[in-house]
Amino acid sequence: MKAWGVLWIVLGLSLWPKPGTASSLPMVMDSIIQALEELEQKVLVTEAGVTASAWILSAKNYSSHNSLHQHLLLKAPSQNTTEPDTHSLSPELQALISEVAQHDVRDGQEYGVVLAPDGSTVAVKPLLVGLEAGLQGRSVANLSSDCLDTCDTGAIWPGLKDAFTNVSSPDAGATLPNDKAKTPTTVDRLLAVTLAGDLGLTFLHRSQTWSPPGLGIEGCWDQLSAPRVFTLLDHKASRLTMAFLNGALDGALLGAHLSRIPKPHPPLSRLLREYYGAGVDGDPAFRSNFRRQNGVALTSAPTLAQQVWEALVLLQKLEPGHPRLQNMSQKQLAQVATFATKEFTEAFLGCPAIHPRCRWGAAPYRGHPTPLRLPLGLLYVHHTYVPAPPCTTFQSCAADMRSMQRFHQNVRGWADIGYSFVVGSDGYVYQGRGWHWVGAHTLGYNSRGFGVAFVGNYTGSLPSEAALNTVRDVLPSCAIRAGLLRPDYKLFGHRQLGKTDCPGNALFNLLRTWPHFTVVEN
Template identity: 65%
Template sequence: MSPGNWKTTMVVRGILLILYGLLLQPEPGTATLPLLMDSVIQALAELEQKSPATEAGHIASMWLLSAQGSGAHNPLPRFLLEGQSLKTAKLAPPSLSPEFQGLIEEVARHGVQDGKEYGVVLAPDGSTVAVEPLLAGLETGLQGHRVVNLPLDSTATFPDIGATVPDLKATSSAHKDTSADVNSADVGTLSPNVRDTDVDAEVTFLDVRPSSTGVQVTSPDVQASSPDTKAKSPTTVDSLLMVTLARDLGLHFLQGAQTESNSGLGTEGCWDQLSLPRTFTLLDPEASPLTMAFLNGALDGALLGDYLSKVPEPRPPLSHLLNQYYGAGVAGDPGLRSNFRRQNGAALTLTPNLTQQVWGTLILLQRLEPAHPQLQGMSQEQLAQVATHAAKEFTEAFLGCPAIHPRCRWGAAPYRGSPKPLKLPLGFLYIHHTYVPARPCTDFALCAANMRSMQRFHQDTQGWDDIGYSFVVGSDGYVYEGRGWHWVGAHTRGHNSRGFGVALIGNYTAELPSEAALRAVRDELPHCAVRAGLLQPDYALLGHRQLVRTDCPGDALFNMLRTWPRFNMNVKPRTARRASGRSKRRLPLMIPLATDLQ
């Protein structure tokens, strides 16, 4: 690595750790900025502008070590950074504007208390993100991929998982595989091995450097090649997954048995307002700390940390990287953005690997904290069982399910009247297209506006109690909650109580929806509904035109539906008689081409 590139890397790492320090040791400030990811990016940009490069290269890691001691006790970041041979220096963080200082104070620590969630911000894609695990992943990625070697005395073997998990290897169709040219690299180039004698574990720094064939990086050792094999205890742990996901997943599932339909993962919530968000209230007041926002932040930290560990020098400023990731895509790749964090995260955290990482992290944590109340007295076999369950639940209940924006996120008006409950599980999925809006929505602002427009038409013009559909799928990577899983909709006349109505935003008479939207309808949404007991395992899928005289869901989409495994070919279409060109022009805005949805 050239001196110039080394200096740039240390500046970037120093900026991040200064921000980390300000998060954990805030000075009094005036919190007037909204809790938005854009505000965090602006604060980070100001830090990057004001921080002197001469200081950042010396105190970055030691600053994070000292900052960790001021918050909740978490020994893992301290353990990981003790091996860095950087000079200690007294940090003089640059002074920030009162607005940014107040913002940093508010997002200092992630936590859940009295039904409120703290340390979270609203991202441009409509998702809520915890800042703490995001920063942890960025810092670990800037260090380069590292593994923690775990010399174990136990000969415990990995238990059979046995359960079948969905195929989650596919990433977004627009996402480029940045690891195709990744090869093994030499170990120990950046720093000599450092041993912590108290826990008898070894931290290995891995060389990350550009080459003529691409980026070289050594990935942590994965003992199990499939979830059905027996493997020995893990010998290494990936520091990136350890600080973002593995630790919290393991401790969460140590707290007690979780049911398959309710793993306690991914509770959503509502902001007090979307334009200037200040308070985030969870939909389940008894939610665990592994909320949707925490998992979003942890996945974002893991994905961006993985990117930083592989990208050649000089690395981009963190404010620039976050602006791209929560915008159009990193380095011009629309697939590498927050909208597709689950698809990309599935490739990064395949179940066998994640199981080993959770198991190894619990082993390391047990050695670092022998008196930990949840880990004390736990055997290798017990930790392995917890890791197995944690990885399976995270893979199936979170990564394998679509990201669903709740009604409050898109600004839904209240339901009019009293909703009628469904008798679950149902036996059908009815597929629609909206026809109007005709253009697919590819960002949160447009999709949310479309949802509000459709709801106004259904309530004010059609006279219905609410938007008719159970769920609506955008081309932005998200599903939008309509009437949801529990209330009778107004989508398929005569059949509303027998199935869920799922609409894709757009006119699909002559063209198909995006692959991400099709995957959500075909695979992810029904898989999770069956798993949760909301949809019968032998459910059937029908196009709207098979039950109502209509052209919905459009010729192109209906022809695609006919190739899907769950499609019921025994019900013949009842396509509507084509309207004349004159009558089409007179259709008011938001009316489907054929009969109404009910």
Template identity: 70%
Template sequence: MGGEGWMRGTEFLREKEDDSNEEPASLPLLMDSVIQVLAELEQKAPVTEAIPIAPVWQLSAQHSGPHDPLHHFLLQSWSLQAIELDPITLSPELQGLTKEVARHSVQGRQEYGVVLAPDGSTVAVEPLLAGLEAGLQGHRLINLPLDSTATPPDASDHSPDVRVTSPDNQASLPDAKAKAPTTVDSLLVTLARDLGLTFLQGPKNWSHPGLGAEGCWDQLSTPRNFTLLNAEASPLTTAFLNGALDGALLGDYLTRAPKPRPPLSHLLSQYYGPGVAGDPTLRSNFRRQNGATLISAPALTQQVWGTLILLQRLEPAHPQLQGMSQEQLVLVATHATKEFTKAFLGCPAIHPRCVWGAAPYRGHPTPLRLPLGFLYVHHTYVPALPCTTLASCAANMRSMQRFHQDTRGWDDIGYSFVMGSDGYMYEGRGWHWVGAHTRGYNSRGFGVAFVGNYTAELPVEAALRVVRDVLPRCAVRAGLLRPDYKLLGHRQLVPTDCPGDALFQLLRTWPHFDAVSPQRPHYLSLRPI
């Protein structure tokens, strides 16, 4: 949901660590660079169902990495363990990139193995490749090995259903009739493993503040270093979750795509561009919506549970899994799934200020007293056209901030958040600071503006859904907005046509809309702040 680190993101520059033994790669850490590497790999050793892409990538990087029993098991399951691959000679700059992004890790506030995508999101390459590799194999369900140090499942019952008591009760245990899974979905193994191991750390991490942590690049044109805004971030960063989701979505597409399947470089160019196979909804801008459609909570609970069982069987001495009972594993899986689906998939994708190039806040921001009771809806009017790309939305944000700061004399852009038509929300003042969006009532509610003029037309449905459903539901769950919040159009509080006639008429049909007389709010009779 964001935090108080947004001010750091406005002036963010990260010093590169001095390592005389490491030759800096000349390629920027962009998704386009990854696509360039894949294109060359495909040219020199075509990647097909018979050749797993992740080992090809690692061998070409001459990067062996730590032994991964889980990945080895998956290769065995795909009958690929006997394939011998020789390192492929790449140009020095491409080889340098593969070394940098072959492994994902978080060390303090520094995140490695990530690249910047054209839509402004940051993506971990390792889980992305794992999903692509699984999709190329075609078959998703892999049987678990039978030997186990944990209580074995009933091998005669292969029911995929898992029934547990309410995840809100931390003391709850699985239903007595629950059956341990006997298969894992290869597309979800990477996500399930990291979710399970992170939440195995104990109840204190079941609402880990670092889940889905965002960060800032040192520069956007030629990014080289990425630093997290949250010092308490877990490995389940936004970049990792983005990569795992993208891998699962593209892997799922590959399992269904007719042969010959498209080259991976072409597939990624479409997914991080206009959309796969001409479908503008199947692209990275909408990964959370598509991920929620692909991954149901019961199915993911089953996969996290199954992956923990698999790890327990592959590594009996695993320090986190040794001696864990089935009841403990399914409880962890249930809570991990709940947090991921509610706090990540169920929340809007919000670009932090550093992504759109915000200027620093002027003065000292005033903290809000949370939770708030109101959500005020605006349209920007100028810019009048919806923004549909990162470039146009970021330019609009900077233009509005300059107008608010230099012409209006305000400390910052006035809105709490701004909704683009590219699938992303853009952070303005954010969740924690009083804005300048609804004169007289700024301290009582969040101000959210749609980019565009909506006097005669409506925003795109994807943008409407975020402001109507996703944002408030997420804010209520996080304790930022009261469950009984009121939704109002800007015109109901001050003399203005905002948010436009067409949009305001639609607002009147939304949940939580309060039909008070314009400019005469009976419940806001207290002295305005």
């Protein structure tokens, strides 16, 4: 069986009329993996591997409104194709696939997203599109007008390391696009269908002095045990929600991986189970928990900006009547591409992944929180001490957060968990009181700074390097960019401002070597 054929069957099944009853399965990644696994076991695909692609081309709902995907991914139908067995999936799985294979944001809710084991929410469609691009071979498509219908193939990239760190297309330059750059003639298929096209379209005609509403907006599930409904925290969110960016980046990362490994490709169900589990091929660094860190290595800002520009040029050729692309000059498209890439790399890749309170199951704040007067000038580093072991999974970190909140509220008598943010060893930051409310972390100084705690006891050992990097570099730089923390902020260990051993001898000795560390004068 061809793995990419199974992938298009999944998308194809979503376009059949929905069953009479909605899926009873929870909206979780494990359900998507289950659907893929059943297809891989039951559905027969021709050896030529074209049946599923021909079948998806006949699905009007998909191909009619996505010319970029249609041109770069979908093949012309073959006369020797036969339809796959569309009844191979159970009605529940068919209904689930119907819900998730199309992504949409409307009336404050997001559709086509699932909850992953790492606690992140992932849009399924851009994930699957990235997988398909990788299975077809990461290639460069020609943009010349005389071959728009045919020239969509190119050389498969030689290796994951080269694909991540070197070039993406012959037009990729060392600087961002500008008014002197030559009109692009090629586009990287993988980046175009996962990130570049949507980035460019979202930022067209937006003000170039601030982020578009809802870039990277998070949301809350109706329940975590069996999630069904996902409501966004900002009703003005664009389509570039956190879930969409997660799915697009996962698709790009896994697509790049598939494009360089030898055939036969592994079953997609196994690949996703590893990526949303312990790591692809047992590599704990190559999993969804660290998508942003891996995304930084996937493509440089100049290369991505070039790809956004190239995707917009291709869309302009494919859809000359597109309302947002009409009368746009090459210079204007280059400016959009540059600004969109800057926002994506700084506001998404350059910021830590923060699980909102609803994701870890926070109890309500008791009373009325006091707002902070931003920006603040101080950052205090803590360790939790209890829980003592570092948390390495979403389940354990979320449980630790609930445990600390119960202790702070029920034993200490505080209104909420005291910390502003808590950093786990699972690759995530967990929102405590957050950026806007006074915490209870550093007595006498709570209103002047943010309190950030590492989960664990760091008297004799250190947190993971990823967790340290988050607090030393990523979280502060993101807060400075957002106007929440002053660029000249001062960093302290908790013990410097109170009678405590926090944040532990080993961690405090390391803090003394960090930028912004400040000695308290007696």
